[in-house]
Amino acid sequence: MNRAFSKTSLKHLSGLLQRFQSTLVVAEHNNDKLTPITLNAITAASKLGGEVSCLVAGTNCAKVVEQISKVQGVKKVLVAQHDSYKGALPEELTPLILATQNQFNFTHICAGASAFGKNLLPRVAAKLDVAPISDIIEIKSPDTFVRTIYAGNALSTVKCNESVKVFTVRGTSFEAASTEGGSATSEDVASSSPTGISEWLEQSLTKSDRPDLTSAKVVVSGGRGLKSGENFKLLYDLADKLNAAVGASRAAVDAGFVPNDMQVGQTGKIVAPELYIAVGISGAIQHLAGMKDSKTIVAINKDPEAPIFQVADYGLVADLFKAVPEMTEALSK
């Protein structure tokens, strides 16, 4: 009898708790600036209807905490500053997130579906013994999400019955939250003791003055048709005229024309700019997965049968070595 009673009251209690959503967004940053995809994740978190907190962990958090405190929709910023968070290693961040979760009992934990989020969140989920949901493109309700499968060729609507919903957010599917108008409070959380099983050594980042690929309004991408790394200069010149980021197909990366962080596709970056110009790219399924949500797609290819023309709003069957310089020229006028 007693047991039956406590079971019902537990059920009642958890029902009550479920009505109060609270979401933790794990902020991605480089100790100086918040990574833009975190703003998209905050928008997704706000759609859940509950209170949104952000966790900023790093070796030097002050600047990022200041930025994130002003972001619209953020109620609370949790700060964990410690030398062991150098390089944002998941072995060190996971115990911190678990401790934070123990303290605050969030119903949702999320991050942007970037290399950082993809690396970290499944580790957190496994520790919580829940199945995470990757790269969501829509929130139907606090427990129902839409994501793509098979390289974007099918949409899967998933209901998550886990006690804590852990998910990553496709940045291009949610607007960025405004970086002004918010007034979050910040509070320090206890850092976890270092596990020391991994060590960050170095980073080599591709330097570029062009806008970031995943958030650029215009993207110019090249494929195998460019024939060499030097020829990519044609695309850089065009991109400069359009203030565009430059992307690439897997073929161009594998052939060594450009570094792999420029790859657009199922296994590279997912972009959805206002204008995507595909140059010398045939349009394999894996490439389309990364760009077919672009508002306007332009294809320049000399093969009229190339699959890219099936998704292009404007197609030009022409030799790119002639057409691209012409286009750069036309835009200079």
Add this chain to the structure above:
Amino acid sequence: MSGRVLVGVKRVIDYAVKIRVKPDNSGVVTDGVKHSMNPFCEIAVEEAVKLKEKKLIKEVVAVSCGPQQSQETIRTALAMGADRGIHVEVSGKDYEALGPLQVSKILAALAKKEEAQLVILGKQAIDDDCNQTGQMTAALLDWPQGTFASEVSLEGDKVKVVREIDGGLETIKINTPAVLTADLRLNTPRYATLPNIMKAKKKKVVNMKPADLGVDVATRLEVLRVDEPPQRQAGVKVETVEDLVGKLKETGRI
């Protein structure tokens, strides 16, 4: 190091197949469709076999979780140079619901049972596109993880891993035992030659069930429906660069 590597391999619809959504929206048509080893798993197998060829490890064990046909995928790994296979049989409804959480529990249990020093997986399967299993396996084992690896070097009891990250590359050094997940550029997988395919038939594949490893495959994720993505409107062909720029200006894109 003279340890053992566990390699996870998944049987998926071949990457070149244009998939079809079932009319009842319950999933994707898989019957009668060409399947093969997930491309990222091939890269994981290749890396494990390379480590063995360099005599840095002594044994490569290929594992696959799924129905009867998963054995073919294990045979492919054996033909590429894995020493033996473990087939964790999951079929019917359980297989439809099998996700990264369940697979990582199976892999973690096997890694302990086999006293593996490395678990190498692909970074993602091209069907569910989850990119979770490696990270979750590492978590369950409390091992460090080297995900999206494009370069792996064993240095004593540590592994140096170059990882593909958003802005470029990063290098980490992690303790072993560890879990690694392979990115596309880690290596180029070899083709299995006919003699090796024949030899692979003689290699041992052990069959077991998740329950033998104490793993419960129940899931708390429910796929409500699977839909076709919205189709794009057919576009137009333009004749000249001038036309193209004109059209883009008209629509306000430039």
